[in-house]
Amino acid sequence: IPIQMSSLQIKEEKVKPDTNGEKSASFFLTEDRAAQSLLNKLIRSNLVDNTNQVEVLQRDPNSPLYSVKSFEELRLKPQLLQGVYAMGFNRPSKIQENALSEILVHPPELPQNLIAQSQSGTGKTAAFVLAMLSRVEPADRYPQCLCLSPTYELALQTGKVIEQMGKFHPELKLAYAVRGNKLERGQKINEQIVIGTPGTVLDWCSKLRFIDPKRIKVFVLDEADVMIATQGHQDQSIRIQRMLPRNCQMLLFSATFEDSVWKFAQKVVPDPNIIKLKREEETLDTIKQYYVLCNNRDEKFQALCNLYGAITIAQAMIFCHTRKTASWLAAELSKEGHQVALLSGEMMVEQRAAVIERFREGKEKVLVTTNVCARGIDVEQVSVVINFDLPVDKDGNPDNETYLHRIGRTGRFGKRGLAVNMVDSKHSMNILNRIQEHFNKKIERLDTDDLDEIEKIAN
Numbered sequence: 001i002p003i004q005m006s007s008l009q010i011k012e013e014k015v016k017p018d019t020n021g022e023k024s025a026s027f028f029l030t031e032d033r034a035a036q037s038l039l040n041k042l043i044r045s046n047l048v049d050n051t052n053q054v055e056v057l058q059r060d061p062n063s064p065l066y067s068v069k070s071f072e073e074l075r076l077k078p079q080l081l082q083g084v085y086a087m088g089f090n091r092p093s094k095i096q097e098n099a100l101s102e103i104l105v106h107p108p109e110l111p112q113n114l115i116a117q118s119q120s121g122t123g124k125t126a127a128f129v130l131a132m133l134s135r136v137e138p139a140d141r142y143p144q145c146l147c148l149s150p151t152y153e154l155a156l157q158t159g160k161v162i163e164q165m166g167k168f169h170p171e172l173k174l175a176y177a178v179r180g181n182k183l184e185r186g187q188k189i190n191e192q193i194v195i196g197t198p199g200t201v202l203d204w205c206s207k208l209r210f211i212d213p214k215r216i217k218v219f220v221l222d223e224a225d226v227m228i229a230t231q232g233h234q235d236q237s238i239r240i241q242r243m244l245p246r247n248c249q250m251l252l253f254s255a256t257f258e259d260s261v262w263k264f265a266q267k268v269v270p271d272p273n274i275i276k277l278k279r280e281e282e283t284l285d286t287i288k289q290y291y292v293l294c295n296n297r298d299e300k301f302q303a304l305c306n307l308y309g310a311i312t313i314a315q316a317m318i319f320c321h322t323r324k325t326a327s328w329l330a331a332e333l334s335k336e337g338h339q340v341a342l343l344s345g346e347m348m349v350e351q352r353a354a355v356i357e358r359f360r361e362g363k364e365k366v367l368v369t370t371n372v373c374a375r376g377i378d379v380e381q382v383s384v385v386i387n388f389d390l391p392v393d394k395d396g397n398p399d400n401e402t403y404l405h406r407i408g409r410t411g412r413f414g415k416r417g418l419a420v421n422m423v424d425s426k427h428s429m430n431i432l433n434r435i436q437e438h439f440n441k442k443i444e445r446l447d448t449d450d451l452d453e454i455e456k457i458a459n
């Protein structure tokens with residue numbers, strides 16, 4: 001009977017988003033978060049810089065605080081060490097330094113649970129993949145490590161890291177518990193590591209019994225913040241966690257740490273050690289900010305051309321409010337002879353990643369985009385950012401956070417940058433003033449009809 005109940009409940013949860021307007025709104029938000037996270041993974045090839053200190057909160061304050069500075073210190077199995085170096089990792093990242101010592105230095109009989117938070121690109125995935133690969137017994141042909149991801153695509157990305165890092169363990173196998181991966185009833189899974197989405201994993205552990213949850217040694221909950229934004233995932237994750245044995249090591253990772261994530265984390269990870277790495281603050285300190293007064297879209301375009309005529313702009317990002325403006329502007333700039341890339345909301349995540357990649361390689365010099373797609377993109381090599389439209393939220397108020405995100409720089413030694421805001425109405429002047437007040441940093445007027453003046457700002 002309990003098996004029937006569980007399948008019924010899942011159905012109910014899936015129906016809810018369609019019957020409730022609020023829920024479906026948050027559903028779209030989730031799609032965005034998952035897409036953003038995937039995009040980040042696709043375009044990231046390096047660790048992000050973060051000069052902050054890692055905060056460590058230990059469950060047992062008397063236990064010594066380790067932090068490993070080398071992969072050797074972790075006493076990884078030789079095959080794993082080989083895998084790590086083959087991936088080009090020389091030293092553990094900040095978060096790995098602390099997380100891996102909590103996870104691996106303690107003996108397997110006394111596994112430590114962990115909740116870890118740090119922004120995307122700081123090396124969380126590699127940390128828990130190493131944890132799973134260290135604990136797994138390749139000779140045992142049943143699932144021993146279970147990893148939950150919010151979406152199929154994210155599960156695949158993590159799977160790739162497991163495969164790369166574990167490639168010197170040819171007998172290690174990985175199974176994907178994702179919708180569409182149908183197995184025959186009564187079958188048992190031989191793969192030692194299972195990675196999947198909560199709904200399917202729950203089915204495989206309970207209703208279908210492909211996995212014996214009592215034999216799981218390491219349980220990983222990845223992207224907890226994205227996870228709980230999806231209707232039903234939170235309950236499913238908790239129900240999976242309840243089936244696991246007491247001595248199973250539980251690890252939870254999240255890029256952000258809102259209250260809701262924190263509450264969820266404490267529900268699924270008993271007696272945790274906690275590791276946090278604060279996001280590096282973005283600042284406007286090294287940015288010269290200007291605004292240009294125009295009357296309409298065409299004048300804004302003209303101002304942009306004047307700017308290009310007067311100063312050498314290696315690479316620029318231009319932000320528009322709507323897709324329509326973005327594609328119009330991209331077309332106009334192309335007509336002027338610029339090599340333009342367009343990043344637009346209707347593009348698939350993989351397509352967006354490809355566009356960003358080309359831009360990074362310098363194949364195009366201008367990237368025109370709307371808000372939605374450009375969140376979370378590193379613009380390190382871009383020295384000029386143009387707000388063709390100022391960032392506003394859905395109520396038309398200034399979106400300070402987005403403004404900072406578009407033009408701000410992280411790191412004390414971040415390169416100097418130039419930001420130009422196009423103002424085309426009283427309303428947008430008002431927005432600009434409010435942004436200026438918010439950051440308490442002057443945004444100077446620039447006359448783009450005056451070539452000499454423009455030349456000056458470039459120095």
Ligand SMILES: Nc1ncnc2c1ncn2[C@@H]1O[C@H](COP(=O)(O)OP(=O)(O)OP(=O)(O)O)[C@@H](O)[C@H]1O
Nearest residue numbers: 045046047089091092093120121122123124125126
């Ligand atoms: N110790 C290391 N040395 C060098 N590069 C590393 C190291 N650890 C991870 N990387 C690389 O840095 C990038 C980011 O790592 P990873 O994907 O693990 O970050 P993350 O925190 O999990 O990000 P996300 O939140 O997007 O999942 C990857 O390209 C990864 O290969």
